[in-house]
Amino acid sequence: MKTIVTILAVTALASVPLWLRDPYLLNALITTGIFVIGAMSLNLLLGFTGQLSLGHIAFFGIGAYVSALTSLGFDIGLPGGFRLVHAPWPPIIGFVLAILIAGLCGYFVGLLSFRVRGAYFVIVTISFAEVVRLVALNWVELTQGPLALTNIPSIALLLPGFGELTLRTKFHNYYLVLVVALIAYLLIARLVHSHFGRSMRGLMENETLAVSVGIDVTRTLTIAAVISAAIAGAAGSLYAHYIRIIDPEVFAFINTVTMVIMVISGGKGSLAGPVVGGLIFGLLPVALRPVMAPEAQWIAYGGVLIAILFVLPRGIVPSLAQRLTRRRSGTTTLAPVGLTETGAKEPA
Amino acid sequence: MTARSIAMTIDQVAVRFGGLVAISDMSFEVGEGEIVSLIGPNGAGKTTAFNVMTGFLTPSAGRVSYRNTALAGLKPHEIADLGLIRTFQRTSVFPNDTVYDNLMIGLHRQGRVRLLDAILGLPGARASERRLRQRAGELLEWVGLERRAHDAAGSLSYGEQRLVGVALALAAEPSMLLLDEPVSGMNASETHRFVELIRSIRDRGITILLVEHDMPMVMTVSDRIVVLNYGRIIAEGTPEVIRNNPAVIEAYLGHGAGRA
Numbered sequence: 001m002k003t004i005v006t007i008l009a010v011t012a013l014a015s016v017p018l019w020l021r022d023p024y025l026l027n028a029l030i031t032t033g034i035f036v037i038g039a040m041s042l043n044l045l046l047g048f049t050g051q052l053s054l055g056h057i058a059f060f061g062i063g064a065y066v067s068a069l070t071s072l073g074f075d076i077g078l079p080g081g082f083r084l085v086h087a088p089w090p091p092i093i094g095f096v097l098a099i100l101i102a103g104l105c106g107y108f109v110g111l112l113s114f115r116v117r118g119a120y121f122v123i124v125t126i127s128f129a130e131v132v133r134l135v136a137l138n139w140v141e142l143t144q145g146p147l148a149l150t151n152i153p154s155i156a157l158l159l160p161g162f163g164e165l166t167l168r169t170k171f172h173n174y175y176l177v178l179v180v181a182l183i184a185y186l187l188i189a190r191l192v193h194s195h196f197g198r199s200m201r202g203l204m205e206n207e208t209l210a211v212s213v214g215i216d217v218t219r220t221l222t223i224a225a226v227i228s229a230a231i232a233g234a235a236g237s238l239y240a241h242y243i244r245i246i247d248p249e250v251f252a253f254i255n256t257v258t259m260v261i262m263v264i265s266g267g268k269g270s271l272a273g274p275v276v277g278g279l280i281f282g283l284l285p286v287a288l289r290p291v292m293a294p295e296a297q298w299i300a301y302g303g304v305l306i307a308i309l310f311v312l313p314r315g316i317v318p319s320l321a322q323r324l325t326r327r328r329s330g331t332t333t334l335a336p337v338g339l340t341e342t343g344a345k346e347p348a
Numbered sequence: 349m350t351a352r353s354i355a356m357t358i359d360q361v362a363v364r365f366g367g368l369v370a371i372s373d374m375s376f377e378v379g380e381g382e383i384v385s386l387i388g389p390n391g392a393g394k395t396t397a398f399n400v401m402t403g404f405l406t407p408s409a410g411r412v413s414y415r416n417t418a419l420a421g422l423k424p425h426e427i428a429d430l431g432l433i434r435t436f437q438r439t440s441v442f443p444n445d446t447v448y449d450n451l452m453i454g455l456h457r458q459g460r461v462r463l464l465d466a467i468l469g470l471p472g473a474r475a476s477e478r479r480l481r482q483r484a485g486e487l488l489e490w491v492g493l494e495r496r497a498h499d500a501a502g503s504l505s506y507g508e509q510r511l512v513g514v515a516l517a518l519a520a521e522p523s524m525l526l527l528d529e530p531v532s533g534m535n536a537s538e539t540h541r542f543v544e545l546i547r548s549i550r551d552r553g554i555t556i557l558l559v560e561h562d563m564p565m566v567m568t569v570s571d572r573i574v575v576l577n578y579g580r581i582i583a584e585g586t587p588e589v590i591r592n593n594p595a596v597i598e599a600y601l602g603h604g605a606g607r608a
Binding site: 194195196199201202205209212215216 | 402404423424425428429433434435436439440441442443444445449452453454455456457459460461463466467468469473476477480513516517519520
């Protein structure tokens with residue numbers, strides 16, 4: 001049943017560029033897809049470890065800048081009169097470096113903040129994103145500051161037998177984003193269902209008990225942060241090479257909030273949640289634009305979010321899945337929403 | 349007691365919370381394969397002693413060692429890696445997961461495979477998963493929860509949750525098990541079965557330290573009993589000795605009580 005739904009969904013998504021001729025809508029789908037990847041990475045932390053990263057866009061933006069700078073090259077002065085010159089490299093190397101460096105940043109943020117979790121993690125991640133934004137804004141020699149990095153080349157793939165394929169069109173980029181999104185989805189799915197995923201679940205549900213059976217909190221959470229940040233970095237790289245211009249506004253808080261909305265509305269802790277939530281809230285502005293004034297759009301946007309959470313408090317996917325199983329078995333054996341809050345905490 | 353090797357040594361341990369003395373100068377030993385009970389009235393410091401032994405609390409003074417390894421400075425998960433595993437008084441389960449999944453989480457120490465292997469689904473990782481699933485099934489059978497395998501652990505009765513807690517601890521492959529009030533919330537027949545379970549655990553070579561209020565149960569199952577009152581050890585010995593110790597009778601029943 002689940003496999004059939006997955007195959008149908010993937011087939012449907014893969015067929016879109018074949019019949020959708022409107023470039024504006026295709027563009028909206030591509031940027032939405034990029035944000036869905038970001039939301040999936042956020043869900044790995046928020047949904048499966050319970051840690052809210054409110055600076056998640058930092059990893060996305062770092063990925064975007066690393067990838068852009070790798071493929072554009074730079075020439076910057078260092079203290080002591082030295083200069084660091086980097087000649088442009090193929091964008092695909094930028095994509096790989098974006099993943100590695102964003103992951104490395106995830107490692108340091110995780111290592112710093114997971115010793116003191118909860119609110120501290122939220123604050124550390126917000127601050128981190130803000131610091132990175134300020135660096136991007138003020139290190140003009142490297143990033144051009146508010147003037148933005150422009151003319152970022154498109155990603156080119158070296159296909160055996162075909163030669164080099166530059167992914168310049170929306171058609172190409174749509175499939176690039178779809179493939180990366182599928183890989184990210186599978187990666188997270190595998191991770192969540194492995195012994196590592198069980199450690200994360202255990203920590204989220206009852207940390208004291210998890211520790212007592214030998215689960216290392218700091219290590220588990222740090223690894224989750226690294227993978228989450230790396231995936232966000234990949235999304236950022238796709239963004240840079242698709243939009244082909246980035247400025248420090250990519251680090252804006254609103255972008256993190258958008259990802260959080262996607263995760264919460266779709267259902268945190270569910271694999272398909274961020275995809276469903278992401279598609280709704282990524283495409284909603286596009287759907288509202290022709291029928292409403294800009295101010296009214298945001299009110300409607302908020303209204304939809306409230307309505308979803310009011311009717312389906314655990315998010316779309318988990319709530320619907322629960323209703324489906326309940327109808328099929330005719331019972332209400334599933335745990336009520338509040339069980340985590342009431343059943344878990346024991347300060348040893 | 350006969351000469352056997354020492355599993356755990358508690359040496360002059362004291363715990364103070366500000367001005368409150370929770371434990372003062374506590375020393376005792378637990379032998380390999382022994383069932384020792386730590387008893388005492390509420391607030392005597394029993395759970396505090398457990399928290400010290402498993403690294404959840406740092407003692408103000410004294411030292412605890414397990415199989416000749418000093419536990420000072422070790423984190424709880426590192427102590428678990430030594431084979432010293434505890435259960436909890438109140439929240440002994442992962443409430444939103446099924447009983448079966450609880451055990452799969454508990455099997456963490458045996459399921460460590462390289463992350464990349466797990467992500468790529470390599471044969472080694474798959475074989476490890478198969479082994480874990482089989483082990484989870486065995487554990488369910490051992491504690492007698494097969495029929496509850498696919499119910500959410502949080503939906504079970506208190507007595508059953510205690511059993512899940514014990515099974516979780518067993519999943520971590522302990523060489524010594526610390527049970528914190530395991531039979532609270534159990535009825536008489538459940539308690540009886542639990543005593544059988546404790547014996548079967550010991551018969552597999554696992555040392556047991558028990559904190560419990562249920563006196564008949566403690567008297568039946570223990571090889572040796574340590575009695576705490578106001579953070580001090582007031583008596584130590586076999587159930588027979590403890591039963592007739594005047595200091596113990598006084599601590600539990602007050603002055604003038606003749607029989608216990």
